[in-house]
Structure formats: C-alpha cells, structure tokens
Amino acid sequence: MKVSSIIGFTEPWERKLKEFELNLSPYGGSGYHATHYTFSHECFNILLRCSNYLSSVKSLKSLCLEVVNITQEIVEFFIYNCPFLDQLRVAYSNLSRRVVGSSTQLKHFDIHKCDLIEEVEISDPSLLSFKYIGNEIKLHVDNVPLLLNVSMGSGWWPWPWVPITLTYPEPISTWAASKGPERAPRNWRNMYLINLLDTKNKGILDLEDWVSQLPDDILVNVISRLTVNEAARTSVLASRWKCLWTCSTTLNFEDPQKLLYVYNLRRASDEERCKYIGWVNRVLELRADSNINEFRIRFDLKDLHKSAINHWIYTAIDKGVEKLELNLKPYNEGVSYIDQYTFSEKFFNKLKTIPHFLSSVNALRSLRLEAVNITKEILKFFIYNCPFLEQLLVAYSSTLSSFKVVGSSIQLKSLDIQCCHLLEEIEISAPSLVSFKYIGGEIKLHLTNVAQLVDVWIGGSAFCVARIRNLIYSIKSILPQLKTLDLQKYRSTMESIHDFLPCTLPKLRQLTIEIFVGSSDRSLIGRRKDIHRYEKRPHQHLKVVELVGFCGFPVELELAINLLENATLLERMIVELPSASTWSERIRECARESTKTLTDYIPPAVDLVTH
Amino acid sequence: MSKLGQAKRIIFLKTADGQLFEVDEPVAMEFEIVKSFFDENEDAADDTVVPLPNVSAEPLAGIIEFCKAHVEFRANGAAGKDEVKKFNAEYIKEKSNEQLKELILAANYLNIKEMLDFLTETIANRLKNKSVEYVRAFFGIENDFTPQEEEAVRKEYEWAFEGVDED
Structure with missing residues (x-):
C-alpha cells in the first residue's frame, strides 16, 4: 500500500479512538515479508502533524498490528504517549533486533512471529501477561511484579519448542515476593516453555509450588514413569526430592537420545555397549536394597553380553519383577538375527536356583522380549507357571519354531508374536x-x-x-466376535478379499486394512472397472474404517465402496494415501483420483478423512 | 432380582463444600472409596448420602466427567482405543496446573486407579527429557539446596546427567 492511500488513516485518530486493530493478513497466518504494508515514518510524520494528534492518541487503549511492518520508534511512541494503552500486539512484522517494552501501564504484551527480532527487553510494573511466539530471542525481564501469565513457543509445528534465552536481573525477589531473592531460580536460561500453550497460558511461571502440595506417593508414582536417568535427576530439584526417586520400583534403562543415535547408525559401537552395561550395573548396585516392579532394558546388545544380561534377568526375577522387558533391537524397525542374545537352557536352569524361584516368578504380569532368542519350552514354563501373566510379547526370536498356549486356567489377556522367521505354527x-x-x-x-x-x-x-488367504481362513470362525480387526501389509488378490469381506462381522467396530496389491493387479491402475457388489450383509456396529496405503486399485475401491454400503452406522472412513517415499507419483495420482471417486459414495453421516 | 425392573440406581455423594452430587451407580463404583463404603455397609439405604470430606465440588465434577466417559468406553469394548486417547487429550488440555493438582488429590483420595495413572502419566510426560531447571520451573519448586549441597547431589548421580545439556 502506498502512503497516499493511507492518509485517511489519520482520521480515526482524531476521533479519540480507543481500540485500533489493523490486520492485513491474507489468511489465518502469515510470515514477515518486505512487500507488506509498512507503517512508515513518512506516514507517521503526517499523523504527527495532524491537529490534536497527540491528545487524540492518548485515548488509545488497545493497539493491534498484524502483517504491518513497523519500526521500534513508532512502537515506542505509542507506548510512551498513550497513558491508557494496556494492550499491545504486533504480529508478522519486520520489527527488528531490539524491542524495549518499558512502560508503566501496559498490561498485555504480545509479539507474534516477528522473525527479525533478536532481543526483547521488558520492564513494566503493570504487566500481567506476556506472550511470545517466534524464533529464538534473548529476553530480559525486569520490574514485572504482577507478571503471572507468560507463554512462549515457536509456534512452528512439529518443532516441540524453541530455545529462548531468558535473563533475569538481580535481585528478582519481585518475581515471588514470598520466596526471597536467594530462593528464586538463579539461572533461568534456555527455558522450553511451549507447554504453556497447552495449559491455557496458566501456570508455569506463577511460581506457586503446586507440586509440593502433593503427597510423596504421588510424586513417586510420577517418577516411576520416567527413565532411570530422568528419575535420578529429580534428586537435584530440592531436598524433599533427594531420596524420592529411590522409592520408585521402576528401573527403565532407556536413554532416548542415545537410542536415537544408535538406531540411526543401525548398531551400537562396542564402547557404547560397555558403557550401557556399566550404567545398568551401577544403578542396580545402587538400588540393591529395593524391590523391582518394572524392569526395562532397551539397547543394541548381543549374545556376547550374555553374562550381564543374564545377571539382570536373574536380579529382576529375584526381586519379584512384575513387568520385565528386554528389547535388544539394533534399530527400530528390524534386526539382523545375527549373534542375537539367547535366553539359554543353561541360564534357565540357573534361574531355577533362585531361592523361592517359583514364588518370585509368580509375580510376573508382563513379559516382553524383543530380539531375544527363546525356545518354546522356556516360554511354556512362564506361561504355565506365572498365574498372573497377562501380557506376552515375543519378537524377532530366531529360535522359536512353534508356539502353544493351551489351557483353561491360562490368564493371558494379550499375546503378541512378531517376526519370528522360523515360526511355523501357533496354537x-x-x-x-x-x-x-x-x-x-x-x-x-x-x-x-x-x-x-x-x-x-x-x-x-x-x-x-x-x-491373507490362509490366515483369514484360520480366524474365520472368530470373525463374528471381533470388535477390532487390523489386517496390514497383506499381499492379497481380489479373490481373497471377496472371500473375506462378505463374512458377517456383527460386532466389529473398527476395521483397518492395508492391502499389498500383487503385480498382476497393479496393471489395472487407473483402469475403470465395474464395481462388484457383494451380497448384502450389514456390518451393524462398524464405526471406523481405516484404509492404509490406499492406492486406489480396483480391488481397494471395491472394498471401500462395499464397506460404505454395508456399514450402516459408519462414522468415519480414514484413507491414508501412499507415501511419496515408497510410491511413484503415478500411483499417488491414481490414489487421489480414486479417492475422488470414493467421495461420490460417501453418505452424509460419514466423515471422510484423507491424509 | 428386585433390581431388574428398576431404573438404574443413583448414588448420592456430598462434597466438602456441601454440594450434593447424584451419580449413576457404575460411575460411582469407579471410586474405590465409595465402593468399599457400600461393601462395608451392605444394608445401606438406597438414598444414603456418602460424605466425601476431602473433595470439593469442582474436582469432583471433573472426575465424574472422566469416569463416566471411561465407563462408557469400557462398555463399548476395547475398540475405542483411539477414542479414549482423544478424549483424554481433550480432557487434560483445558486444565490448569492448579486444576490438575486438585484432580490428582481428589482421585488419590477417592482411590480411582485408572484416573490417577492417567494424571500421573500426564505429568510424567510433561517432564520427560527436561532439564532440572525446566522441572523446577514447571512445578514451581523452590531450590532449597545450597550450591554446595546441590553440587554434591549432582556429583553423586553424575551418570544421570551425562549427555544432558543443562544450559
């Protein structure tokens, strides 16, 4: 916009304006851009020359400028010359480098995504709330005794937080009069405060020690949900916390950061493995006197480290562990099966020498073993001798050839068998x-x-x-009782879907299907085909259908349409299109086309979600 | 058998600030403390008012909302896993730290395991992978260690600070 067109801009000021908002945003959000309208000095000088401008502007209570480029001087002019101004918001502006928000009357100050700002200085005894969304800045806060609501964040999804350097002058007793200056946090640097946005801007900086009003057992409950390192670090918080973590009976040896590093390289180095083992042993020694309820190992370890791993399992069971998890995968989505740790017969016999072994092992409720070789005999022992065992997971065992859970007294509620490549039979x-x-x-x-x-x-x-075909036949008899059914990464032909779908699914509420279409079907891409209607068998409870990796092959479209026509209570159909990383643009285009076709079949009550 | 033809039973709960709540039986039985009250007083009349001297109306209303939804989820079968997560996330989103604290104290007193687990998990999730300074600020914990004491504790658990960028 040019200056001439904004001359009219002076008019409102002459009418003792109280609230002024100029929002030139083309849509909900915007970034700073040089082409945006600039509240220039030229224009500002015109304003200043207006008669009575200085007295008119005094009435201003609220000023909001969005997608308006403005300089620090002009902002300061308003702050210093508007004695009633208590609300100020500047968004998507080129406001640069250093912003000084020193005033005596401002109550709410909001800076939103002004990308050029590097430093903000606030000194304002009336300030109640301060909101900052944007890049990293240095923030100096001084003389803000009333400031209770502070929210800060990057605002950029998916970044979880933005580091903001906060500096507080000494003394800062004004921050929390009741606590005295020496009690106040000394170095509040690098605060990650994005969470504030989740809690409605209330809370974090109000410094009320809300957690001290919670009893110890609840704090221990919270600590027991953290990893060992996070739990141990709570000992430094304050004297009350010094020993709290040692009451937690969870030992979760997971270090997400290190794990991420290892998973990226797809293996840990020998040095890292030794370090991990040393860490676990040290903590176990430290906590030698306490019971263990939950024990979790997660790191790339091999059979070479069996003496340490055996020792851990022995200790955990000896201490009456309820949840035992060993996850030795070298990376997240798979293993090599080579040199994998084996839960050996020999070690198993040693376990049996634990005094009162049977009563100790009785406590087991959940057993999760990933990238651990184990045999059906040892699993059988746990299944039949742990009356409270409710959850069992065995993944990537290269020694499991068959698996059997048969017995009327078995309490198992959840069974999970994954990627045991030699497995031939499950009963x-x-x-x-x-x-x-x-x-x-x-x-x-x-x-x-x-x-x-x-x-x-x-x-x-x-x-x-x-x-799909054979497995579907094995579960056919239980299909009528199922409430959720997930069929993923299935190689399928049209015939097998025809076989399966017309089955009655009277109780099913949620169905997720991902079809891997064979190459012969793939030639049908984009070709129109008459939709085959199955015999009508209403799915009376089906509420959610999710089609994963929907490429829009005729077989998939047919499946989707038949489901739409037979599921009378359907609320949502989620269509997840194939990802760009694994599928060609041609297939993705075809998928988008088919989804469009699908919309014609969507009844008004059904919500179609695509992503 | 007398229950068969009857409308569903209502349990009366009275809060510390004197408010009377009428709660459907299955929801009230989520509160271990109410359940054991009726287990111990088997012949309690249907209109018995259960006093809850440690809970005030605001958190109780929040707790009833949560338990009611979860009772329904369970009745609908495990199918609603995503639904449950969505509900929980929505539920907690609107709560301030003060409200969260009140809910925790009330859920703890009423002994509702599922809800307490959820609330403590929520707090734990907000603390995961955070520096000591963040946790202090989040909880508003005043550090009553002298610098020397704090240094000593840090030293004792040196291994826990490895790889953590405190600044």
Whole structure:
C-alpha cells in the first residue's frame, strides 16, 4: 500500500479512538515479508502533524498490528504517549533486533512471529501477561511484579519448542515476593516453555509450588514413569526430592537420545555397549536394597553380553519383577538375527536356583522380549507357571519354531508374536485372551476356546508380506466376535478379499486394512472397472474404517465402496494415501483420483478423512 | 432380582463444600472409596448420602466427567482405543496446573486407579527429557539446596546427567 492511500488513516485518530486493530493478513497466518504494508515514518510524520494528534492518541487503549511492518520508534511512541494503552500486539512484522517494552501501564504484551527480532527487553510494573511466539530471542525481564501469565513457543509445528534465552536481573525477589531473592531460580536460561500453550497460558511461571502440595506417593508414582536417568535427576530439584526417586520400583534403562543415535547408525559401537552395561550395573548396585516392579532394558546388545544380561534377568526375577522387558533391537524397525542374545537352557536352569524361584516368578504380569532368542519350552514354563501373566510379547526370536498356549486356567489377556522367521505354527486355546497380534510370514494358526478375543491384528512386516488367504481362513470362525480387526501389509488378490469381506462381522467396530496389491493387479491402475457388489450383509456396529496405503486399485475401491454400503452406522472412513517415499507419483495420482471417486459414495453421516 | 425392573440406581455423594452430587451407580463404583463404603455397609439405604470430606465440588465434577466417559468406553469394548486417547487429550488440555493438582488429590483420595495413572502419566510426560531447571520451573519448586549441597547431589548421580545439556 502506498502512503497516499493511507492518509485517511489519520482520521480515526482524531476521533479519540480507543481500540485500533489493523490486520492485513491474507489468511489465518502469515510470515514477515518486505512487500507488506509498512507503517512508515513518512506516514507517521503526517499523523504527527495532524491537529490534536497527540491528545487524540492518548485515548488509545488497545493497539493491534498484524502483517504491518513497523519500526521500534513508532512502537515506542505509542507506548510512551498513550497513558491508557494496556494492550499491545504486533504480529508478522519486520520489527527488528531490539524491542524495549518499558512502560508503566501496559498490561498485555504480545509479539507474534516477528522473525527479525533478536532481543526483547521488558520492564513494566503493570504487566500481567506476556506472550511470545517466534524464533529464538534473548529476553530480559525486569520490574514485572504482577507478571503471572507468560507463554512462549515457536509456534512452528512439529518443532516441540524453541530455545529462548531468558535473563533475569538481580535481585528478582519481585518475581515471588514470598520466596526471597536467594530462593528464586538463579539461572533461568534456555527455558522450553511451549507447554504453556497447552495449559491455557496458566501456570508455569506463577511460581506457586503446586507440586509440593502433593503427597510423596504421588510424586513417586510420577517418577516411576520416567527413565532411570530422568528419575535420578529429580534428586537435584530440592531436598524433599533427594531420596524420592529411590522409592520408585521402576528401573527403565532407556536413554532416548542415545537410542536415537544408535538406531540411526543401525548398531551400537562396542564402547557404547560397555558403557550401557556399566550404567545398568551401577544403578542396580545402587538400588540393591529395593524391590523391582518394572524392569526395562532397551539397547543394541548381543549374545556376547550374555553374562550381564543374564545377571539382570536373574536380579529382576529375584526381586519379584512384575513387568520385565528386554528389547535388544539394533534399530527400530528390524534386526539382523545375527549373534542375537539367547535366553539359554543353561541360564534357565540357573534361574531355577533362585531361592523361592517359583514364588518370585509368580509375580510376573508382563513379559516382553524383543530380539531375544527363546525356545518354546522356556516360554511354556512362564506361561504355565506365572498365574498372573497377562501380557506376552515375543519378537524377532530366531529360535522359536512353534508356539502353544493351551489351557483353561491360562490368564493371558494379550499375546503378541512378531517376526519370528522360523515360526511355523501357533496354537492358542486361552479363555481369557482379549487381544492377539501376529506379524510375520504365513503360518498354521489354530484358534479355539477364545471366547473373550475381540481385538485381532494380523499383518506382514516390511520384510515379509503375509498372505491373507490362509490366515483369514484360520480366524474365520472368530470373525463374528471381533470388535477390532487390523489386517496390514497383506499381499492379497481380489479373490481373497471377496472371500473375506462378505463374512458377517456383527460386532466389529473398527476395521483397518492395508492391502499389498500383487503385480498382476497393479496393471489395472487407473483402469475403470465395474464395481462388484457383494451380497448384502450389514456390518451393524462398524464405526471406523481405516484404509492404509490406499492406492486406489480396483480391488481397494471395491472394498471401500462395499464397506460404505454395508456399514450402516459408519462414522468415519480414514484413507491414508501412499507415501511419496515408497510410491511413484503415478500411483499417488491414481490414489487421489480414486479417492475422488470414493467421495461420490460417501453418505452424509460419514466423515471422510484423507491424509 | 428386585433390581431388574428398576431404573438404574443413583448414588448420592456430598462434597466438602456441601454440594450434593447424584451419580449413576457404575460411575460411582469407579471410586474405590465409595465402593468399599457400600461393601462395608451392605444394608445401606438406597438414598444414603456418602460424605466425601476431602473433595470439593469442582474436582469432583471433573472426575465424574472422566469416569463416566471411561465407563462408557469400557462398555463399548476395547475398540475405542483411539477414542479414549482423544478424549483424554481433550480432557487434560483445558486444565490448569492448579486444576490438575486438585484432580490428582481428589482421585488419590477417592482411590480411582485408572484416573490417577492417567494424571500421573500426564505429568510424567510433561517432564520427560527436561532439564532440572525446566522441572523446577514447571512445578514451581523452590531450590532449597545450597550450591554446595546441590553440587554434591549432582556429583553423586553424575551418570544421570551425562549427555544432558543443562544450559
């Protein structure tokens, strides 16, 4: 905009304006840009020359400028010359470098995504709230005794936070009069305060020690949900916390940062492994007197380290562990099976020498083993001798050839078998079983006496795409009782879907399907085909259908349309389009086309979500 | 068998600030303390008012909202896993730290394991991977260690600070 067109701009000021908002945003948000309208000095000087301007501007109470480039001088002019100005917001402006918000009357100050700012200085005894969204800045706060609500954040999803350097002058007793200057935080640097935005800008900086009003057992409960390092660090918070973490009976040896590093390289170095083992041993020694409720190991370790790993399992079971997890995967989505740690027969016999072994092992409720070789005999022992065992996960065991849970007294509620590549057969007869997940190749699956089973997940992994047909036949008898069914990474032909879908699914509430279309079907891309209608069998409870990796092949479209026509209570259909990293643009285009076709079939009550 | 033809039972709860709540039985039975009250007083009349001297109306209303939703989720089967997560996230989003504290204290007193687990998990999630300074600020904890004492504790658990960028 040019200056001439903004001359009219002077008019409102002559009418004792109280609130002024200039929002030139083309849509909800914007970035700073040089082409935006500039509240220039030229224009400002025109304003100043207006008669009575200085007295008129005094009435201003609230000033909001969005997508308006403005200089520090002009902002300061308003701050110093408007004695009633209590609210100021500047957004998407080129406001640069240093902003001094010193005033005596401003109550709410808001700077939003002014990308050029490097430093903000605030000194204002009336300030109640300060909001800053944007890049990293240096923030100096002084003389703000009333400031209670501070919110800061990057505002840029997905970055979880933005480092903001805060400096506080000494003394800062004004921040928390009741606490005295020496009690106040000394160096509040690098505060990550994005969470404030989640809690409605209330809380964090009001310095009320809300947590001290919680009893110890609740704090211990909170600590027990942290990793060992995070838990131990709470000892430095204050004297009350010094020993609290030692009351937590959870030992979670996970270091997310280190793990991320290891997973990126797909293996840990020998040095890192030794360090990890040293860490676990040291903490175990330190906590030698306490019970262990939950014990979790997560690091790339091999059979070479079996003496340490065996020692850990021995200690955990000896101390009556309820939840035991060993996850030795070298990276997140797979393993090499080479030199993998083996839960050996020899070690198992040693375990049995634990005094009162049977009563100790009785406490086990959850056992999760990933990238641990284990045999059916040892698993069988745990299944039959742990009356409270509710959750069992075995993943990437290269020694498991068959698996059997058969017994009327078995309490197992959740069973999860993943990627055991030598597995040929699973036999399940467990009356309490609620959820069953199987990922892997084609196997013989026998399911009997599973009246409680309602959640089933069957899928291939990225490495082995399972064939749907035979597995579907093995669960056919229980389909009527299922409430959720996930079929993912399945190689399928049209015929097998035809076989499966017309089955009655009277209780099913949620269905997730990802079809891996075979190459013969792939030639049908984009070709129109008549939609085959299955025999009408209403899915009376189906509320959510999720189609993962929907490429829009005729078989998929047909499936989706038939589901839409038979699921009378459907609320949501989620269509996840194929990712750009694995599929060509041609297939993605075809997927988008098919999704458009699909919209014609969507009844008004159904919410179609695509992403 | 007398229950069969009846409308569903209502439990009366009275808060510390004197408010009377009428709660559906399955929801009230989520509160271990109410459940054991009726277990111990089997012949308590249907219109017995259960006093809750440690809970005031505001957190109780929040707790009833949470338990009611979760009772329904359970009745609908485990199918609502995503629904539950969504509800929980929405539920906690609007709460200030003060409200969160009140809810925790009330859920602890009423002994509602599921809710207490959820609330402590929420707090733990806000603290994960955060520096000591952040946690202090988040909780408003006043550091009553002298610098020497703090240094000593840090030294004792040196291993826990490895790789943590405190500044």
